[in-house]
Amino acid sequence: MNAVEAKTRLYRMLRRWPPQAVLLVTFASFYFAIGPGNYFAVDEAMEQETAQALILRRTIDIPVMPDARFGRGQTFYTVKGPGLPLVSLPFVYLGLKLDDAIGSMNGGQLAGPPIGVAEHPLRWGGRLAISASLIVNALVGGAIVAVLFMVGTQLSPKPRAALLMAIAAGLATLVMSEATHFYQHALDALMVILAFWFFSVKDPGELSSSAIFGGLSLGVAILARPDAVPAAVVLWLYGAAVAWKLVRTLDDRWSRMIRRAGLATVGPLGAVAGSMYFNYLRFGSVIQFGYTEDRARFVLDAGQIAKAIGGYLVSPALSIFVFAPPLILALALGRRAYRRWPLETVALLSAATAHLLMIASNKTWGGDLSYGPRYMLEAIVLLMPLTLPAFEMAADFASRRAAIAVAAVVFLGFVVQLIGVAVYVTVNEWDRTAAGIVANNTWVFVPSASPIVYDLRELVAGRNLSPWAIRALSIPDAALFLLIILVVIVWLGSRRIFQYLRAPEAQLANRSSRALPIAIVSAAVLPILLGFAMARPVIEAPGIHAYKLLNAGLAEQRAGHAVAAEESYALVLSLFPSNEFARYDLGVLNQEAGRTNEAMALYAGVLRQDPNFTPAKQNMEYLMQTRSGFTNLHRR
Incomplete structure (x- = not known):
């Protein structure tokens, strides 16, 4: 036709x-x-993150961000009502599947580049789940x-x-x-x-x-x-x-x-x-x-x-x-x-x-x-x-x-x-x-x-x-x-x-x-x-919850599910901001997605905590020399 x-x-x-x-x-x-295809507004991010949490983990905990509230399990939650996150569940699920199929945190011209403050471990934009x-x-x-x-x-x-x-x-x-x-x-x-x-x-x-x-x-x-x-x-x-x-x-x-x-x-x-x-x-x-x-x-x-x-x-x-x-x-x-x-x-x-x-x-x-x-x-x-x-x-x-x-x-x-x-x-x-x-x-x-x-x-x-x-x-x-x-x-x-x-x-x-x-x-x-x-409360101790999230992130990363892995690592950093393994793995995800500046900032954060973290040092040196290509990428 x-x-x-x-x-x-x-x-x-x-x-x-x-x-x-x-x-x-x-x-x-x-x-x-005529819309933006992506966003960086806290209200919007909390809504989408809540829906995504339900789909990925059956919980509603989200990464730390401005205006999020500290609650159960020493993690963070949206301060907004449940209506829009729950109504949007089918569409966020569709977007996650598209992200998995493409295998990247960069959703092309529709989702655009990541937008947001560089200091935050998780930057929104570039995801088809958001689009x-x-x-x-x-x-x-x-x-x-x-x-x-x-x-x-x-x-x-x-x-x-x-x-x-x-x-x-x-x-x-x-x-x-x-x-x-x-x-x-x-x-x-x-x-x-x-x-x-x-x-x-x-x-x-x-x-x-x-x-x-x-x-x-x-x-x-x-x-x-x-x-x-x-x-x-x-x-x-x-x-x-x-x-x-x-x-x-x-x-x-x-x-x-x-x-x-x-x-x-x-x-x-x-x-x-x-x-x-x-x-x-x-x-x-x-x-x-x-x-x-x-x-x-x-x-x-x-x-x-x-x-x-x-x-x-x-x-x-x-x-x-x-x-x-x-x-x-x-x-x-x-x-x-x-x-x-x-x-x-x-x-x-x-x-x-x-x-x-x-x-x-x-x-x-x-x-x-x-x-x-x-x-x-x-x-x-x-x-x-x-x-x-x-x-x-x-x-x-x-x-x-x-x-x-x-x-x-x-x-x-x-x-x-x-x-x-x-x-x-x-x-x-x-x-x-x-x-x-x-x-x-x-x-x-x-x-x-x-x-x-x-x-x-x-x-x-x-x-x-x-x-x-x-x-x-x-x-x-x-x-x-x-x-x-x-x-x-x-x-x-x-x-x-x-x-x-x-x-x-x-x-x-x-x-x-x-x-x-x-x-x-x-x-x-x-x-x-x-x-x-679907929703379940977070009832685990923060240390156990973070350990499970870190392992889940590694499994998702190896399976090529970059967005889900990024979420898990960001949640670990919400619970334990000094966790160098989650920060390093986030750096690897950003490097694989072509986000060179973000990857270097994350590696630098790891090295400030532990100057002897060799994989972060090697990846950062490589990026500083080439600013492109991932043939020498070191994984944890």
Whole structure:
């Protein structure tokens, strides 16, 4: 089958899909294509390392890194929730298999070079396990766009406007930049808007299933981000109000409501139980969440809360209206939305406000190192349906001024998001931190400290460019083939979406179904259940644990499984930083992977501890003489 035939078959397949499925696939492909392919951010690293630990060792201990917490077995654990690591298990497993098949810690142009501080024994990047984990957020971002379309078709009789609203959310809000990274915020946002869709059921016969899947959606949101609880409570109550409106005239209304309440509570209660078990695995206590630093605490400080609310509304660095300009339309036409959908509008506004108040109570409400208000992604997604009246006016060309306003805010948001995905945000954040402008959230109100300004400066200078597509185009390999596939999918999907926009309204309205939302929830819940079933606490003494890890690393290294071996050695160094054997073996792995500078730094560390460690001395002398080739490589 040639390329033309493959393209034709793919296009025919897309024609049979409903709009929401096309939106999911098209936007997910777009997000992955413009993403970095690798990363170096502590939050991301802890998430992926936790999933990888489950796959490799059935435990959740990770190598020492900033923000990791000391816990069971004198080792370290993520401080983040279990939701995203567990959801990503299938993709991290796939990436590990690809790493084993290639036999290197350098995953080519897709994964790129290792990124991170040289002093750390384990540097992220270059691994296909990391590239594969980034697929998760691309899919989540695509799913947000798809679900927003479905929410729009529930609220509006004009599916074309719903489609435009969903596209705007995918291109002109923080959904776009967050879908290219591996943070928990996108999963949280997807699940709360999905719960809203399920709870907006209009058929009493679907009340039980909607309660189950809506509750499960809230449960996954809580596992992803515990601060999703306030919004989850509001949405649960909204679901109860909708259910009461459906059954209040029926004879068995109370039994139906009790059943609905029980079914909708299964997910949130399961999330609470799962979070407590995760705490037990990490710290040996079900009530210890790991947030022990003063900066991570929640406080009832009216001044701080007011400052945080002001920052998220009007500041140049965090305002949701700067990083999601379409929300300006919700301000302009909010009264019209309330008149048409009073219950839904109150629910969405209340959930977004509850989330804002929760975040504003955190001492680090500014997000420290971030591109825009990533803590507020949940609220941004919840508020997007309230822009529907503006998109209805634009879709019908009822008002030329409305069409121009909609086009302007979408274009502005798209430019802001392009800046965010174009460069490595974290590198710029290091510069901002070094300049002393990040401390105490004061930078939020300084226009020159806005991440847009920093990122735009780097983009104009052509420095620090992020997308893996640039690497794929510079040196053709398998990554270029993948990029071509993604471009074709995006092109064909975009054509199909354009056809939907030109199609009669009835054609779009009749293509919606419950299959995709149920599939999304199932795809999240099943790996979570599997992950909890796999997980075991570290119960061995540190010395015994380190000995087993060292032997496991040697076995993996001899078998050609470089990534798994690297993990084991890094964990040994987390337990015993002076272990010269683990440091030396890490040096050999880096030398075999062509990471000459990293190998020399590791050998130098060994020789500082033991100047008579002959293999390290010989390998280092060889590298200093040749800077290439491994024919004289000495193993332990």
